[in-house]
Amino acid sequence: MRASQLYAPTLRETPAEAEVISHQLMLRAGFIRKAAGGIYNYLPLAWRVLKKIEKIVREEMDAKGGQELLMPIVLPAEMWQETGRWDVYGDEMFRLKDRHGRDFCLGPTHEEMITTLIRDEVRSYRQLPLMLYQIQNKFRDEIRPRFGLMRGREFIMKDLYSFDRDEAGLNESYNKMYDAYSRVFTRCGLTFRPVEADPGAIGGKGSHEFMVIAESGEAAIVYCGGCDYAANVEKAELHPIEAPAEAPQPMALKDTPGTKTIAAVAEFLGLPADKTVKTLAYMTDKGLVFALVRGDHDVNEIKVQNAVGAIFLQMADEAALAAAGTAPGFMGPIGVKDVTVVADATVMKLHNTVVGANQADKHYVNVNPGRDFKPAVVADIRLIREGDPCPRCGEPVKAARGIEVGQVFKLYTKYSKALNATYLDESGKEQTIVMGTYGIGISRTMAAAIEQNNDANGIIWPAAIAPFQAAVIPVNNADQGQRELAEKMYAELVAAGVETVLDDRDERAGVKFKDADLIGYPLKVTVGAKAVTENKVEVKTRRSGEVHFFPAEEAVSGIKDLLAQL
């Protein structure tokens, strides 16, 4: 490709709208342009990168027996109504009507479509297992699209669906995908970590997320230095903590004026925060829920949601609290009606603790959980923090941030049951197909790669996904010798199968170097005066800045060697 023909409009200045580095660099380097909030055009350089990522993904999916197909973007409402997700998805779903008033949506994911697609055709155990996938644009009307390609409203995703006879088959498919995902992200040159995850709205049980480790990541994860445990904080388990034994005291109501926070109550009573109980109120589709954790702990809302089986959960407002007959700042589990009390397992270990009395300026003291109140649910609902013990080995966990580039789920029969996808086993008995779903954010992976590979001058592409491998730069276009040698190097590299850009633009050397660094070609091949007079072609590695000189006739093999090392 000749740079004079390449449509890659670079910007000297960073557009004001971009906050994270990947977004800034993709705009500046001429990879993307915005069409609307969270919706982007992929220009030729970006498209080349995306196709490389897709190619790696296809190879790894195919290697595990996946078969590629393509489903529609526009999906009819009926199948979503059958599984209930037409309502569950809420405002995040792009909806539209055709001229007859029939409801459709732009596919946010395709479990419903794939399941209805195969249910009429797959009738026998002989047709299983089956793995089908597509690479397709997905649509989610995010509350707040941000960070460029990292959280867009339209994005490119690979989604694979596995269909098995039973749980054993599902586990096998799941393990294959887990392995394939590890291979994909390794080949893309990313530093990543699979972590245990909460399946969330997709449903099912058993899930891992593949996290690209980056400061700008939206997800918080913990991992153990002592063993290989790693999890999203939403999921990370915690064992209950024992409290030192104490003789139970009689419960008493005590005036605690103005103590609306744990810190204030603890100070007023002269107790450490870990001898108190914190109560948070949530409105859910299952009614009002009180979540109890030890005073110095935090609530994990996902765990609360799972503990009560709620689809919807948010902090209760003052009106809801008033209706429930309690007082903000002084809430507690004792004497409340029509409230589901969920206690963290650690709370149940406390002796002579403190809870709000559900009236202003009063707390109960010397409360003994189990004796003085009995929660409807006791579960692990605590949010893990750095330094908490690993649930597997007890070593303190470390915290990190990650960009979720892939997630694998064991769905079991959630969708196959709702959509009636069954097969006949050997004995002629009807069985429900067991499913898994496996996604990779292709466009997000591109952004994540930039988040992890950049410097002050621009992008540093891992060679496997770089839009081009090398840029040939004649320093002085006016010099015929340089121009001709650069043309020759370019022709030879292309003939040798090296994806190369020849910067034939009538620009000064500085401009060409700056653009090459910004775009992030792994190698710069500089043809200057020395190349012509001393037969020394300069090859500079983008990442390390390392410089090699080759005689022109050896340059191509030298470049191929360098690329092989990247």
Place this chain on the structure above:
RNA sequence: CGGGGCGUGGCUCAGCUUGGUAGAGCACCUGGCUUGGGACCAGGGGGUCGCAGGUUCAAAUCCUGCCGCUCCGACCA
């Protein structure tokens, strides 16, 4: 959905307080000069100042409404 900020040429921004014929740098076009890290000189093209109302002799500037972008929040009572 709540709160803040911002919408002026392709990009970054000034001008708005105090109304009076729309600016700079970069980018772009022409010519010259230059050629190893975003040169220089001269000339030139390009803007319904987000949209719609209103106030005024006169609105980018003041007022009202709307739209868009962006940041924070929508978790620890």
